[in-house]
Amino acid sequence: MILGDLLGLPVFGTPSRGSAAGEYDGGRLGKVADARFVLDGQPHQLTSDARLLGLIVSPHSSGSFLGYERTEVRHPWPLPQLLRWRHRGSFLVLWEDIAFIGREEVQLRQGFTAYSTALDRPE
Amino acid sequence: MKRLLGVALGILTAIGGFVDIGDLVTNAVVGSRFGLSLAWVVGVGVVGICLFANMSGRVAAVSGRATFEVIRERLGPRAGLANLSASFFINLMTVTAEIGGVALALQLASSVHYLLWIPVAAAAVWLVIWRVKFKIMENVTGLLGLTLIVFAVALFLLKPDWMVLAGQAFSPSVPGEETVSAYWYYAIALFGAAMTPYEVFFFSSGAVEEGWSIKDLVQSRINVLVGFPLGGFLSIAIAACAAVVLLPAGIEVTSLSQVVLPVAEGAGKVGLAFVLVGLVAATFGAALETTLSSGYTLAQFFGWSWGKFRRPAQAARFHLAMIICLLVGIAVLATGVDPILVTEYSVVFSAIALPLTYLPILIVANDPQYMHEHVNGRVVNALAMVYLVIILCASLAAIPLMILTGAGS
Numbered sequence: 001m002i003l004g005d006l007l008g009l010p011v012f013g014t015p016s017r018g019s020a021a022g023e024y025d026g027g028r029l030g031k032v033a034d035a036r037f038v039l040d041g042q043p044h045q046l047t048s049d050a051r052l053l054g055l056i057v058s059p060h061s062s063g064s065f066l067g068y069e070r071t072e073v074r075h076p077w078p079l080p081q082l083l084r085w086r087h088r089g090s091f092l093v094l095w096e097d098i099a100f101i102g103r104e105e106v107q108l109r110q111g112f113t114a115y116s117t118a119l120d121r122p123e
Numbered sequence: 124m125k126r127l128l129g130v131a132l133g134i135l136t137a138i139g140g141f142v143d144i145g146d147l148v149t150n151a152v153v154g155s156r157f158g159l160s161l162a163w164v165v166g167v168g169v170v171g172i173c174l175f176a177n178m179s180g181r182v183a184a185v186s187g188r189a190t191f192e193v194i195r196e197r198l199g200p201r202a203g204l205a206n207l208s209a210s211f212f213i214n215l216m217t218v219t220a221e222i223g224g225v226a227l228a229l230q231l232a233s234s235v236h237y238l239l240w241i242p243v244a245a246a247a248v249w250l251v252i253w254r255v256k257f258k259i260m261e262n263v264t265g266l267l268g269l270t271l272i273v274f275a276v277a278l279f280l281l282k283p284d285w286m287v288l289a290g291q292a293f294s295p296s297v298p299g300e301e302t303v304s305a306y307w308y309y310a311i312a313l314f315g316a317a318m319t320p321y322e323v324f325f326f327s328s329g330a331v332e333e334g335w336s337i338k339d340l341v342q343s344r345i346n347v348l349v350g351f352p353l354g355g356f357l358s359i360a361i362a363a364c365a366a367v368v369l370l371p372a373g374i375e376v377t378s379l380s381q382v383v384l385p386v387a388e389g390a391g392k393v394g395l396a397f398v399l400v401g402l403v404a405a406t407f408g409a410a411l412e413t414t415l416s417s418g419y420t421l422a423q424f425f426g427w428s429w430g431k432f433r434r435p436a437q438a439a440r441f442h443l444a445m446i447i448c449l450l451v452g453i454a455v456l457a458t459g460v461d462p463i464l465v466t467e468y469s470v471v472f473s474a475i476a477l478p479l480t481y482l483p484i485l486i487v488a489n490d491p492q493y494m495h496e497h498v499n500g501r502v503v504n505a506l507a508m509v510y511l512v513i514i515l516c517a518s519l520a521a522i523p524l525m526i527l528t529g530a531g532s
Contacts, residue, residue, distance in 0.1 A: 004200075064199050066486055075489040076504035 006055075006101065007032050008062040014099055014110040030059035032106060034069075036092060055098065055106070056117050058090035070119045090117050129342055131258075131265035132329045133176075133350025135408050138268045140172060140322045141165075141354030142361070143217065143409030144224025144379075145466025147402070149316065150358050151382040153309050154365025155374060157298055159291035162359050164310045168317025169355035171510045173347050174503065175481050178488040179323040180343035183330035186493040190327040190484060191423035197483040207424045209475035210320045214417040216469045217321065219452040221413055222248065223462020224406035227379045232399045241456050245449050248410045252445055257332045257431045260411060267404030269353075273397040274360040277389030283367040291366070292359075308524040311517050315473040317355070318514065320480040321416035328419040332432050340497070364389070379463075418445040467530055473521060477514045485511065 011029045034056035041049025056069075067073055068083045091114035099107040140146075153161050179190045188196075195203045225248075226240035233240075251260055297306045326346075335343060364385035365376065374381060379402070386398045415431075422429035422441040429441040456462060485507050488499045499507070 064197075066197055066483075067490060070492075073490055075499065076485060076508055078508075079486065 001101070003035055006035065006106075009101075009104070009106050011055075011057045011093075011106045011108065013108055013112075029108070030057045030090065031062035032056070033058035033062050033087065033090060034065065052095055054092050054094040054115075056090060056092055057114075058087045060088065061086050065117075069117050070121070072121045087117070091115060092117050128262050130346050130349045131261040132326065132333065133346030133348075134265040134268065134353060135261045135350075135412060136176070136322050136326045136329070136346075137172075137350040137354030138265070138405050139217075139325065139409040139412035140317060140319050140351070141358040142268070142271055142405045143413075143466070144220050144227070144406050144463060145217070145469070146316050146358060147224075147361065147382055147405070148376060148379065148463045149309070149312055149467075150361040151365040151369070151376045153313065154362030155369035155376050156301060157306065157309065158366040158370055159288050159359070159363055160295035160298065161306070161310055161313060162292040162362065163295055164313045165317060165355045165358050165362075167513070168314045169351050170506075171314075171513070172318050172322060173351050174506055174510060175318070175484055176323055176326050176351065177344060177347045178499065178503070178507070179327040179484050180330050180335070180347060181340060181497060182484065182487055182493065183327040184335040184339050184343055185337055185495065185497050186487075187331065187336075188487075188493070189331050189419065189423055190323050190480070191420045193487045194480065194483045195424050197486055198479065202479060203424060206476055206479035207420060209472045210324070210420055210480065211417060213319065213469045213472045213476055214321055214413050214420065215448055215451060216465050216472075217319075217413040218410060218417060218448050219455045220462045220466040221406050221410035222449070222452050223456050223465070224379075225403060225410055226456075227462060228399065228402035228406050231379055231383070231402065238457075238459070241453060244407075244410070245453050248407070248414055249446065249449055251411060252414060252431070253435060253442065257329065260431075261329070264404055264408035264411060267400060268408050269401075270397045271357050271401035271405055272360075273386055273390060273394050273401060274357060274364050277386040277394050277398075278360055278363050278367065279389075280394075281364070281367050281385065281389040283363070288363060288366065302528070304524055305528045307520070308528045308530075311521050311524060312467070313358075314513075314517050315477070315521065317358075318477060318481075319469075319473065320476045321413055321420075323480065323484065324416045324419050325412045328415070328423075328430070332430055334432075337497070414445050414448055417448045418442070473518060475518070477518050478511070481507075481511060481514060 009032045011032060013027070013029060032055050036053045036056060037050040038053045039048045039050055041051050063086065065087060066083055068080045074080055093108055093112055093114060097109050097112035099109045182193060183189055194206055198206065222241060222244045223237065225244035226237040229235070229240040229244070230237040297303055330343065361382065368385035368388055369376060369381065376382060383395065383398050383402070386394045418441045419429060421444045427440040428438050430438060435442045487493055489504065491498055
């Protein structure tokens with residue numbers, strides 16, 4: 001599977017015990033909008049190897065953030081506001097919290113943690 | 124002298140946008156039908172292209188990235204591909220038209236049928252792209268293209284009633300015998316030509332070819348502020364000449380020879396000689412610009428190595444793509460299609476390409492990780508947002524108006 005297949009897939013929570021088949025805890029949470037990587041792997045001359053930190057799940061759109069997930073980018077009005085509104089309620093879910101990735105859907109583990117998608121400038 | 128030649132990139136870029144074969148004829152058509160009542164559109168277009176070309180030049184100088192690399196990165200593969208398809212079609216249609224244009228200009232000078240000139244024109248374009256250094260290419264075509272200023276000279280020699288011209292330009296109205304939709308169709312055609320996307324592709328890639336860095340930001344700004352207003356000025360001069368000579372005579376412009384008619388009347392044989400050189404240089408320059416733009420956009424989208432600063436063997440796919448474009452152009456022209464008609468339909472593709480080109484430039488010009496302290500100021504951002512709305516409206520209205528007016532006829 002390539003990253004392109006993963007983007008746009010619907011994301012569901014885990015079915016809670018006792019619920020009928022096909023019913024999910026919390027239902028459909030959104031779509032995979034992005035994948036986030038950290039550069040903390042094997043160090044090389046220029047950068048380190050990238051490691052998949054987790055997926056960005058966005059309830060209303062699987063479109064790109066166009067770079068506005070970084071809080072330091074605030075211009076030009078009203079583009080950041082529009083894009084952040086389009087991705088309102090989006091969250092980052094860590095790779096460890098993903099139960100499985102299927103052909104048609106992504107399922108999260110029970111009790112997963114939703115982190116903020118915002119990227120602050122590293123100091 | 125170095126400073127003077129330093130603006131050649133801006134001038135050559137503007138020639139492709141404002142006085143390429145399609146625009147030469149469109150400007151004369153507009154002048155002969157609407158007088159100067161559409162001159163304001165050229166003004167709006169000049170400000171818009173200055174705004175965004177300056178941004179793309181700044182992004183290229185500071186980050187070393189040309190515009191289509193930025194588009195591919197910010198819009199992602201899907202929207203990037205939509206833009207690539209649309210802009211590439213505009214490029215290809217314009218390449219075709221310009222080769223035809225060079226041939227038509229040579230026909231005007233030599234009386235040899237233009238179809239015979241087409242292989243010569245295409246081979247010359249290819250040779251220049253393959254062999255000639257970028258710097259020499261832009262200086263020669265840029266400077267020779269300037270001979271089109273003879274349109275402005277001819278306008279003076281024709282001794283027009285300046286008050287009438289000023290009246291048309293500054294209190295524009297739709298002439299009685301024309302429809303409102305035809306007026307707006309030509310308004311959008313002129314605006315789209317002024318803002319045509321291959322200008323920023325060429326300008327930013329040219330900046331990379333010339334190795335601009337942060338210390339060249341002033342140079343970039345001078346290029347923009349000299350080149351595009353000059354292009355707009357030439358475009359209005361052509362329309363004014365047509366308004367003075369062709370409009371009263373009721374001549375409808377359908378060919379290149381009618382475009383140069385006012386110059387012959389105003390400035391005589393010498394003027395005619397200048398205008399012929401200018402026509403060949405401008406169409407040839409535009410052919411180079413659009414052929415290179417085709418190569419730049421494809422290479423930058425797919426991540427091939429590109430640029431005339433590399434030897435052709437090191438940028439093989441880039442050069443091969445351009446050779447194929449030229450061959451396609453020749454093949455299309457060999458069917459006998461009117462080269463001037465070809466550019467008129469590129470307005471349709473502008474509808475997709477314009478917003479998808481200028482939005483990513485604006486976003487990246489605001490990104491401190493690329494631009495550091497050279498991000499856009501507030502005034503530039505406010506103006507750019509206004510222009511994005513204008514661009515969006517123009518691109519939405521383009522296709523309906525084209526159908527409604529039968530492409531302005």
